[in-house]
Amino acid sequence: MNKPTVHDIAKEAGVSLATVDRVLNARPGVRDKTIAKVQGAVERLGYVRDTYAANLARQRLYQFAFVLPEGPSQFTDTLKAALKEAISSQIADRIALKVVTVPAHDPHAIVRSLRSLNAAALDGVALMVPETPQVRDAVARLKAEGVRIVALVSDLPNSQRDYFIGINSIAAGRTAGSLMGRFAHAQGEVLVVTNSMRSRDSLDRRLGFDQVISDDFPHLMALPSIESYDDAARMEQVVCDVIAARPGIVGVYSMGSGNMPLLNALRASGRLGELTVISHELTPATRQALQNGEIAAVIAQNVGHLVRSAMRVLRTLSDDLPIFEAQERIRIDIIIRENLPGSR
């Protein structure tokens, strides 16, 4: 028995091809009774629309936009690289991609960018921006115009996003905490650094980290967060000072970007060897530090999966098809020197 086609459905339901087409594509002009007949046939034969033939016929070109934070960040750089790579693969078949970068900390500029998108010519948007009331509104507007919205990396829990693709930040923080607790044997303090605690991701990571440290590893004490506000020099200076001032520090948890200045400061302190360093995101800097044994572990999300998943989900949403959740779940990767993936 071969895969049933629309013709088989028509025969089975005792209606014409045109009617089957009307039902399948939810076009008007069909009685409820007839709709039921067709749907019955669909279920009896186990018909599934051949998406590829459909897109071929429809001359479908999915128009997606990726909105990413601009500015120098190794993480977004790798993300963009993954995006570029995906474009030239089968994954991006029939997908026209537009990448827009926005200043991450300027909600108004973000909204301006979102508004400048031509919603009419757009099927979906993947958004990696902090959630603000303005963003929330912009998302609602896009949704209203029929654009599918996917939150990427950091969720927009209070917006009308259709899907979130990324890892749970609390769980990521807990993972970091657990590794820190097990790796750092000696009693002592843990330095926690981040870009900015104004971001929800950082807050959640810190929350998860603290939960685990205080519950399971009483020999450690997590210090208040140090924030760099994207200022590498400042970060380096502050970390240097704190490390010098507090000999009780046994571990460092880096929650966000800016691992390069952090590592520079730690190297300068001469105490890197005795510290257990755990950071987020696999970038050239953290990869190198892992290899050197300077960082004990990196908590990461596979950017390749991230962008492929985003494209698959946007496409699936655009087709009003159900999402295969198991395939889209992004794992919290723990990376140490020994399981560091190859060249990419």
Add this chain to the structure above:
Amino acid sequence: MNKPTVHDIAKEAGVSLATVDRVLNARPGVRDKTIAKVQGAVERLGYVRDTYAANLARQRLYQFAFVLPEGPSQFTDTLKAALKEAISSQIADRIALKVVTVPAHDPHAIVRSLRSLNAAALDGVALMVPETPQVRDAVARLKAEGVRIVALVSDLPNSQRDYFIGINSIAAGRTAGSLMGRFAHAQGEVLVVTNSMRSRDSLDRRLGFDQVISDDFPHLMALPSIESYDDAARMEQVVCDVIAARPGIVGVYSMGSGNMPLLNALRASGRLGELTVISHELTPATRQALQNGEIAAVIAQNVGHLVRSAMRVLRTLSDDLPIFEAQERIRIDIIIRENLPGSR
């Protein structure tokens, strides 16, 4: 500028559609000079064949077979489940799948199964069997008949497989060793258990594990491997005995399947709380034990990725297309309680 089609190529190359088709599908009857003209046009326009339209026209149905070890193993069970799930998704579009189970330790039975496959009606085979001379020959025979071969989970390095999908066992062993060394602080011995050291995977994992332990963690000493030979009762008994006899044991490394009897024995010993247990493969048993805090970490490979990758690679090989390696690389997952993925 839209995606170029065969018609555009024909125009650009100044030949007819038929000739373009002959060139693209490597059919005979075209002069070298003309082939060059067409290929030049292809490159200039950046033509990529629309695989879906092609398969539609060709009425292509990929015929793949998965050859998996039979017998009670939670790992192969999850693998089969992942396979079943993939079949009902878009991934398996135009793929007809046949799953064959073979007794893993009987090379002749494996070869019989492989021979019983109708090579003429088969495009590709994914093979998860130990490599023996007989298997090697059977693979060569299938290859000769034009069947693409992918080694799954354990490689067939000396056979003519087209691709290997799985993790590097030495690296997996090193990862386990590194975690063991960092998690188990106290000086002591590490018990190493496996199903059988006759399997290359176990040998390699042990090799990697020992490298790291002896190089980086001199406070630990890995004991000789205990083998269960698929005999749960025996495994339980031996582990019980060894645990009782050696109070210096601080860690347990389980390299293969059979985590259930191992855990039973450890629970019975009453010393599970003080032991650092690291095992392979995420199964219901190891998942439960992770959640209970009985196992410290699991080294895993994502079976979902495994089967999806296998299907993608087989399809790509069947189409004589280049493989997008970065996408097919299977990561060595480190799973602890905190980053245990959701329900599946």
Add this chain to the structure above:
DNA sequence: TTTTTAATGAGGAACGTACCTCTTGTCCAT
């Protein structure tokens, strides 16, 4: 030069679906 052979052109049908037009049928209100 003529014959043979190989290389190429021209055109069309098919794959499963979408979407279009035009026609026919059915039912209800007037």
Add this chain to the structure above:
DNA sequence: ATGGACAAGAGGTACGTTCCTCATTAAAAA
């Protein structure tokens, strides 16, 4: 009963590719 509105049928073209046949041309062999 008749018009109108809506439901359904019938048939077509298109999408990009494959694969087929048949005709034509150019080059090599006789």
